[in-house]
Amino acid sequence: MTGNNLGPEHSLTFLYYFGTTTLLTIVLASIVLHLSPMSGVPNQMGLVMGLVGGAIGLYFNRSITLKQPIKGHKIFLNQIGQPLAELGYTQVDDDSLPADVVVYTRSNLRGVLSGKVYIRLDAKTAYITSRAVHIRGLKQKL
Numbered sequence: 001m002t003g004n005n006l007g008p009e010h011s012l013t014f015l016y017y018f019g020t021t022t023l024l025t026i027v028l029a030s031i032v033l034h035l036s037p038m039s040g041v042p043n044q045m046g047l048v049m050g051l052v053g054g055a056i057g058l059y060f061n062r063s064i065t066l067k068q069p070i071k072g073h074k075i076f077l078n079q080i081g082q083p084l085a086e087l088g089y090t091q092v093d094d095d096s097l098p099a100d101v102v103v104y105t106r107s108n109l110r111g112v113l114s115g116k117v118y119i120r121l122d123a124k125t126a127y128i129t130s131r132a133v134h135i136r137g138l139k140q141k142l
Helices: 010-033 040-061 073-086 108-114 132-141
Strands: 063-069 090-092 101-105 117-121 125-131
Touching: 010 040, 040 132, 063 132, 073 090, 073 117, 073 125, 073 132, 125 132
Parallel strands: none
Antiparallel strands: 063 125, 090 101, 101 117, 117 125
16 A cells, blocks of 8 residues: 555556456366366466456556545535445444544445545545545546
8 A cells, every 4th residue: 555545556456356367267268168277278268368357357446546625624524425425335433543534335245345435634635545436436426
């Protein structure tokens, strides 16, 4: 994690989706084609599909940070509360977090699969960090 980015680095996101897609493709290709997982065809298919899966996963699920100028903490939190609620997010009350960090999450299985929205508030700037797909949707609503 770096300064303003609370999520994983892009390389970790790519490696996760690349590795998962590669392994699944090798196993499925071996079963469907009745070949050994160690033979060349399933491995080549796995690598190609892994590159595609890694690129798609990186595009949609990497963590990015949106830098938003604000007039005040309470005004901004009221302003961003409605768009986040429309996306299914609710604010997490956690006393262990620093005072300048606000976390929003989805409930149940959606929360596990979609990740959290982290907001770090400075005097005149808010740094909103989440998955790229959520930041794009939030940016349109702000």
